[in-house]
Amino acid sequence: MELSNGSLHYPSLLHMEFGPLSDFLDENDTNSTAGEQNVVGCVQIHVPQELFLALGLISLVENILVILAIMKNRNLHSPMYYFICCLAVSDMLxxxxxxxxxxxxxxxxHGLLDVHxxxxxxxxxVIDVMICSSVVSSLSFLCTIAADRYVTIFYALRYHSIMTTQRAIAIIVVVWLASVASSILFIVYHTDNAVIVCLVTFFCITLVFNAVLYLHMFVLAHVHSRRIVAFHKNRRQSTSMKGAITLTILLGVFILCWGPFFLHLILILACPTSPFCNCFFRNFNLFLILIICNSLIDPLIYAYRSHELRKTLQELILCSFCLGA
Structure with a gap:
């Protein structure tokens, strides 16, 4: 955490001390004013620390409300919402x-803190492990939710026997253990380029996995629905597809918000000393803002796409206002 140069955010995220890039940043103050240009004509946009704090607090409150709503409403006690709850925990990290x-x-x-x-x-x-665990677990739970929707649509009659509560809990435990363990290893070996390769590879694999499942779901769902005649099962099919669309939106937002960060990692490997890549590196704080925005937008998507969750969130907010009054 290079507190001395006033830029805590850059090196803390996965340490970001990858060879030439860290040397470049050591020679250039990363906390320049808006519109400041360097020797190669790069523009570095200054992001106020207060903006990081404000967005972080809003996101934290939103995700806590989502978790509480899922815990409170028994109608939301299903594997898919358990996975969404874990996704909210990942955003909360x-x-x-x-x-x-x-x-x-x-x-x-402000001179109020002087620590060793x-x-x-x-x-x-600790912060690096939390953030790394967040990205690994978020990708894992997006895959898990996609698989859950896939089973719901194509194996509707056997869904409850395939995706039991016990099995969902086991999946959650495995994902969190794997995420934390891999994050610790990534931080311990953060100077090795293999860490970046692993993260980028995992990101690409999860995107391909989700794309294949969603493509299969949306192409064949119409054919599959013709086999289901009973009204209540048709209704179940519609609900399942709505869940699939919700997760498609979540995945799209994740790619948009985390994409620049992963592009940053790729460029570290591809052109760490190139002036053009260095221009990209200098605006790393903007990519961090996008990452925080992802954790802020996700709860809004949950609420917009789920009437039951939206209703419970409204009750929680009203109760908190009543208690405050």
């Missing part, structure tokens, strides 16, 4: 790490 990091940064900048560098390094490692 980004929010928590951002808020903690920004608070430390602001306190240090060793303590900052430990805190930096």
């Amino acid at each position: 980004v929010s928590v790490s951002n808020v903690v990091e920004t608070v430390f940064m602001l306190l240090h900048d 560098p060793g303590m900052l390094r430990h805190l930096d490692n």
Whole structure:
């Protein structure tokens, strides 16, 4: 966490100390003013620390409300909503790490905090593990939800025997254990380019996996629905497709928000010393804002696409206002 240069956000995310890039950043202050240009004509946009803090707090509150709503409403106690709840927890990890990091940064900048560098390094490692766990678990749960919708649509009559609550819980435990374990390994070996290769490869594999499932679902769902005659089963089919569309939107938002970050990682491998790539690197804080926006937008998608969840969220918000009054 390079507090000394006033830019905590850059090196903390997965350490971002990958060879020439870190050397470049050490020679150039990453906290320039808006519109400042470097020697190769790059424009670096300044992102206020207060914006990071505000977005992080809003995202944190939103995801906590989603988790509480799913816990409160028994109608939402199903495997798909358990996975969505875990996706909200993944988003919450980004929010928590951002808020903690920004608070430390602001306190240090205002001379209210003076801590030992060793303590900052430990805190930096914890934040990095949280963020890395968030991206790995988010990708994993997006795949899990896609698989759940696939089973719901194409194996509707056997869904409850295939996706039991016990099996869903087992999947959740495995995903979280794998995410945390891999994140710790990534942070320990963060100086190795193999870490970047693994992250980018995992990102690409999950995108291909989801694309194949969604393509199959949307192409064959109409044919499959003809085999279901009973009204209540037709209704179930419609609900399943609505869930698939919701997860398609979630995946699209994830790609848009996390895409620049993964492009950043690819460029670190492809052209770490190129002036043009360095122009891209200098606006890393903008990519962090997009990542935080992903955790802020996801709860809005849940609420918009699910009437039951939206209704429960409204009740929670009204109750909190009543208690506050």
